[in-house]
Amino acid sequence: MKAMQVIFLTLLVVLVTSAQVSEECPTPDVQANFDVSKYLGKWYGIKKVQNSFQKGECSTALYSLKSPGVIGVLNSGLLEDGTIRSAVATAQVTNSSEPAKLEVTFSQASSSAPYWVLSTDYEGYSLVYSCSDIKSGREYAWILSREPTLPQETVEKLEGILSSIGVDVNKMLPTKQDEAYCSIMHQ
Numbered sequence: 001m002k003a004m005q006v007i008f009l010t011l012l013v014v015l016v017t018s019a020q021v022s023e024e025c026p027t028p029d030v031q032a033n034f035d036v037s038k039y040l041g042k043w044y045g046i047k048k049v050q051n052s053f054q055k056g057e058c059s060t061a062l063y064s065l066k067s068p069g070v071i072g073v074l075n076s077g078l079l080e081d082g083t084i085r086s087a088v089a090t091a092q093v094t095n096s097s098e099p100a101k102l103e104v105t106f107s108q109a110s111s112s113a114p115y116w117v118l119s120t121d122y123e124g125y126s127l128v129y130s131c132s133d134i135k136s137g138r139e140y141a142w143i144l145s146r147e148p149t150l151p152q153e154t155v156e157k158l159e160g161i162l163s164s165i166g167v168d169v170n171k172m173l174p175t176k177q178d179e180a181y182c183s184i185m186h187q
Ligand SMILES: *[C@@H]1O[C@H](CO)[C@@H](O)[C@H](O)[C@H]1NC(C)=O
Pocket: 095, 096, 097, 098
């Protein structure tokens, strides 16, 4: 009986301690058996947690295999003046036991950030989460789609996953993808 009490108290202390460091990034489940080869190609941005580095509407992400284990990233957005702004990056898996956890390095900024695929069916939707420091606001998320639109129930399902790990989905903004406004990006 005494031993049980000690175990219980120890558990309680561990739980209380972990509650105190809750400002650290969560470590959500990621897409099981992630297959990056099925993930390559073009994705459209549907909704995202607001960020300062991604400019423009009609955003697209193009992923290609550069060399074994290295993915080329080309992010593009349409600015209000009609020009296309692009950012080039590479993405790599850092631990082969966790293939859905990539690290993206932007060539301009020479900074890197996590790119975790929380959920994807490869052909329809993808939910991407990136957290490097919650306290300084470096927590982002993107809902991507193979088409410029995504069914509302899919968006809600993915937002449910984000809510469950503590992301305030009210902070997510839709990305403009209307056919007329974005025609230059949809070719
Ligand atoms: C790689 O991931 C596995 C599974 O999550 C983990 O057990 C292992 O410690 C990780 N290796 C490194 C070097 O982080």
